[in-house]
Amino acid sequence: MIQARGLTKRYGEVEAARSVSFRVAPGEVVGLLGPNGAGKTTILRMLAGILTPTEGEAEVAGHSASDDPLALKRSLGFLSGDTALYQRLTPREVLRYFGRLNGMDRAALDRRVEELVRSFRMEDFADRQCGKLSAGQKQRANVARAFLHDPPALILDEPTTALDVVTGKFLLDAIRRERGRGKAVLFSTHVLGDAEALCDRVVLLHRGQVLDEGPVPEVIARSGAHTLTDAFLARIGATA
Amino acid sequence: MRPLIVWHIFRKDLLETLRDRRALLTSIVLPLVIYPLLFTLMAAMTKSRREEIAAKPARVAVWGPLPERALSAVRAENSTLVEALPAVPAGALERARKAVEDRVVHVVLVAPGGTAGPSVAVTVYADSTQLESEAMQERLVKALRKVGVELLEERMVSLGQPASSARPLVVEDVDLADSARRSASIVGTLLPYMVLILLATAAFYSAIDLTAGEKERGTLQTLLTAPVHPLEVVSGKYLTVVTMTLVAALANIGSVGLAIGRLLRGAGAELSFQIGPKVVIALFLTLLPAALLLAALFVAVGVMARTYREGQTYLMPLLFLVILAAFGSALPGAEVTPALALVPLTNVTLLMRDLLAGRATLALGAMVLLSSFVYAALGMLLAARVFQTEQVLLSGEKPWREIFARTSRRRTVR
Numbered sequence: 214m215i216q217a218r219g220l221t222k223r224y225g226e227v228e229a230a231r232s233v234s235f236r237v238a239p240g241e242v243v244g245l246l247g248p249n250g251a252g253k254t255t256i257l258r259m260l261a262g263i264l265t266p267t268e269g270e271a272e273v274a275g276h277s278a279s280d281d282p283l284a285l286k287r288s289l290g291f292l293s294g295d296t297a298l299y300q301r302l303t304p305r306e307v308l309r310y311f312g313r314l315n316g317m318d319r320a321a322l323d324r325r326v327e328e329l330v331r332s333f334r335m336e337d338f339a340d341r342q343c344g345k346l347s348a349g350q351k352q353r354a355n356v357a358r359a360f361l362h363d364p365p366a367l368i369l370d371e372p373t374t375a376l377d378v379v380t381g382k383f384l385l386d387a388i389r390r391e392r393g394r395g396k397a398v399l400f401s402t403h404v405l406g407d408a409e410a411l412c413d414r415v416v417l418l419h420r421g422q423v424l425d426e427g428p429v430p431e432v433i434a435r436s437g438a439h440t441l442t443d444a445f446l447a448r449i450g451a452t453a
Numbered sequence: 454m455r456p457l458i459v460w461h462i463f464r465k466d467l468l469e470t471l472r473d474r475r476a477l478l479t480s481i482v483l484p485l486v487i488y489p490l491l492f493t494l495m496a497a498m499t500k501s502r503r504e505e506i507a508a509k510p511a512r513v514a515v516w517g518p519l520p521e522r523a524l525s526a527v528r529a530e531n532s533t534l535v536e537a538l539p540a541v542p543a544g545a546l547e548r549a550r551k552a553v554e555d556r557v558v559h560v561v562l563v564a565p566g567g568t569a570g571p572s573v574a575v576t577v578y579a580d581s582t583q584l585e586s587e588a589m590q591e592r593l594v595k596a597l598r599k600v601g602v603e604l605l606e607e608r609m610v611s612l613g614q615p616a617s618s619a620r621p622l623v624v625e626d627v628d629l630a631d632s633a634r635r636s637a638s639i640v641g642t643l644l645p646y647m648v649l650i651l652l653a654t655a656a657f658y659s660a661i662d663l664t665a666g667e668k669e670r671g672t673l674q675t676l677l678t679a680p681v682h683p684l685e686v687v688s689g690k691y692l693t694v695v696t697m698t699l700v701a702a703l704a705n706i707g708s709v710g711l712a713i714g715r716l717l718r719g720a721g722a723e724l725s726f727q728i729g730p731k732v733v734i735a736l737f738l739t740l741l742p743a744a745l746l747l748a749a750l751f752v753a754v755g756v757m758a759r760t761y762r763e764g765q766t767y768l769m770p771l772l773f774l775v776i777l778a779a780f781g782s783a784l785p786g787a788e789v790t791p792a793l794a795l796v797p798l799t800n801v802t803l804l805m806r807d808l809l810a811g812r813a814t815l816a817l818g819a820m821v822l823l824s825s826f827v828y829a830a831l832g833m834l835l836a837a838r839v840f841q842t843e844q845v846l847l848s849g850e851k852p853w854r855e856i857f858a859r860t861s862r863r864r865t866v867r
Contacts, residue, residue, distance in 0.1 A: 263677045264843055283680040291678035297671030301472040302465070313461045314679040342472075358675075 214239045214397030215260060215366050219269035222255050222421075229255040230421040232269065237397040239365065242388060244408035245401040246445060247418030253401045254293065256418070257370050260399070261291045273366050287315060290359035293370030297355075300344030304335055304354035307343065308361055315362040329357040333387075349380035356384060366397045373407055385411055409441040417448055424448045454684050462681070462689025463696075466663055470697055476662060480655045480701040485708045492712030502584070511589035514552060517541040517564040520573055522604065526596045527562070532589075541565045549578040559589035634811065640710075641809035642783055645802035647709050648702060649779035652740065653747050653772055655701030656694055660751030663690045665764030668756070687752065687840035691833065694748040702740060735808050735818070742825030743801040747775065749832030753839045782806045789813070794820040797828045 215237040222230040230252040237243040247253050258264035260271045262282040271278040274288035298307050305326060312322035330339045333353045338346055343354065352372070359367060369388070373381040388398055388411060402408050408415055408429075415432055417424040425432050425448055429441055436444035470476065513527060514536040528534070535558050542548055549561040561578040575597060579590030606616040630638070667673040676686060751768055758764035775798060781787055782802030789803045800821040807813035 261678055263674070283682065286678065286680040289678075293674070294671075297675060299465070299469055299672050300670065301469045306465075306468075310461065310465050311679055314458060314676075314681055316680070 214241075214274055215243075215368070215399050216272040217256065217260060217269070218272070220256055220259050220266050220271060221268040222252075222259060222264065223267045228421055230259070230266075233418070233421070233423055234269075235416050235423065235426055237366070237399050239397050240392055240395045241413045242392050242398040242400055242411055244412035244415040245399060245418060246405065246408055246415050246441075247401075248449065250420075251418040252421035253418060254370060255421075257291075257293065257368050257399070257401060261289060261368055262286050274364075287362065288364050288366055290362070290364045290367045291370075292355055292359040292368070292372055294374060298343040298351055298358070301342055303340045303342055304346075304350075304357065305330065305339045307354060307358055311358050311361055317362060325361060325363070329361065333357045334383075349377055352376055352380060352384065356387060360387075360391070365395075366399075367391060368399045370401045371403065372400070373402060373404055381407075405440075405442045405445060415441070417445060419449050454682060454688065458681055458685045459688045459692070462676075462686060463692045466690055466693035467696060470659055470662065470693060473662065476658050480658055480697070481704045484651065484701075484705045488705070488708045488712040492709075506585055506588045509585065511560065511592065512558045513589075513593070514538075514549075514558045514561045515564070516545060516549075516561065517566075518568050519562060519564045519575065520568050520600075520604075523573070523575065523597055523600050526600045527593060530592055530596045532593070546578075550580075553578065553580045553583070553586055556583075559583075559586045560593060562593070637809050637811060641806040644706070644709065644809065645782040645805035646779045648706055648740065648805065649743065649782075649798060649802050650776055651705040651709070652698055652702040652744055653775040653779075655705070656698040656744070656747040656751045657768055657772055659694045659697040660748065660755045661758075661761055661764040661768060663693060664752055664755035665758035665767075666761045668758070669760040683840040684837055687836050691748055691752050691836060694752055695744055698744045698748055699740070702744065732808050732811075735813070736805055738822065739801055739804050739808065739818075739825075742822060742829045743798060745829035746797065746825065746832045749829060749836045753832065753836035756836075756839055778802070789817045789821060791817065791820065795824050797825065801825055 217233050217235050220230055220233040221228070233252070233256055235243070245253050245256065255264065259266045259269075259278070260273065262271065262273075262278040262285045266278075271285070273285045276284040276288055278285050298304070299310075302310070308326045308329060309322060312325065317325065330336060333356065335350070335353055335357065338350050338354075343351060346354070356372065359369070367388075372384055372388075376384065385407060388400065392398055400408070400412060412429060414426065414428050416426045417432065425435060427435070433439065433441055433444045436447045438444040438447050509531075511530065511532040512535045513532045515524070515527070515534060516536075516538045517540055519527075524534075536552075541563055545561075545563055545565075549563065552558050552561060559579065563576045563578065564573060566574050577590050577594050577597070579586040581587045602619060605619040609619045610616050628635070664673075667676075677683070750771060754767050754771060755764045758767045778796070778798035779802050781793070781796070781799035782805065787793075787803060787806070789800065789807050793803055794800050794817050804813060804818055804821040807817075
């Protein structure tokens, strides 16, 4: 569903990603883990079709980023720390706007917006300007935006960072529900506890390269550690 | 490019811009209040100052003997003789300068030669940097010249000649321009200059907010994750900036126009100013390509910045260039020529000036419009190219190298 094939990104002499390959199957949550500067955001941006790879190919739901970037974006819900909401629009207006950009017809869009407002418990603030919302309320609205057009694949870059425990749990539950509905979810985080609890598989990334990949127990076992955090530190320490 | 997507982006950007109370206040509401207030105050102050000076007695010093007729004429001009010396004191120039600078007197009349001869030389000292001193000098010089002519007429009569022979050449100057044209000339000097600057200011703020501002707030990347082409994004933003620019400019023009009209009436110079609907349409047509060009340039440059503040830094030199270009219309005697018709923005202000003065020609007007639309199209191409450069949209580092690299080497957002 989501596939990275030899993704490489160079900025002059700097190589932000080097021949990164992995795939996320439908109904699977894969965690992309790595320290700051590992190249996570670059890889996610290439997969989302907003950054052109120097080499390699990104593909979502059979749509290639180089051949049909708009079809790829229609198949994808993308959320990151850099994707903010419009401060002077309300969450309901933001959802309607992105629904229109995704080509949803009016009746379907109205139904979907109300459904998301209810399921994301946004009734109290759906008509308040985003600039006046709390961090947690903004993140709920932002996740709703990413889920709006019901895409088969989701890419979530550090979605739980800076969230309180309640909103963080709410979000992780929402991701589990989407997995249950057969969505492919690529999830990057610093919170390894979240990754351990949520991800079916993880991809460990360091200095733009994949260090290890596989189900969480296998990655832990291969490193000889007892937790994902120890495994992660061991792999990074081994190459640092 | 899909027009419906451009429309959605335009509608959203416009709604967001209209909800920005601070920007609306700065670009539309404040000028609507400030200009009439400023011009009304200026008119009132100018009128009252002029009346005050006219009613005020001139404080005069007379050094040296002055004919009685001349002294009477000075007194008749609502003057008070503060000092009268029978002879010119030593260091007269320095003393006169000090007396006027210290505001002891407005003017000093110096007559060094005595009254016995056929001709009496009188020097009227004043300080042109002091409004009152200069006005009193003008008033007294006029009165003394009149006395001179009267004395000459009396001499001619005493010689058996008609009084008119004292004035062998009678010169009269008549202004062929009626009050409407005189007003149009004044308005034509002020208005285009102000309009272009107001146009640029309006484009400046909305362009920064919709480009660098969106980048800083993280919403540009949100938009790029949606299935939209960068060309659709730039088109929507561009239309918003053009709309805001024209709305703000029209509001400002109306405000400035009314204020200038009030100023002309307040000046009491029997000036009036009216323009017909054809000229209004022509003025709008002239403004349109200027708004298109400014919006394109500001959007293209604004998006290269990473933050709102950086956007202001990038756009400020551009704003200065616009002010410089606009200054062309404020130069005395400037009008559209075939060469100037090709100078971007200056051509627009000059054409507006000619339109207001009623001397615009179809050929030169068409040249100005054509060249301006070509510049606007080039500006739009630049903006489109900038928006297709991912390095610029996502970070803003090394923008020029990326933008102007050969297409084969350039990374583009799709």
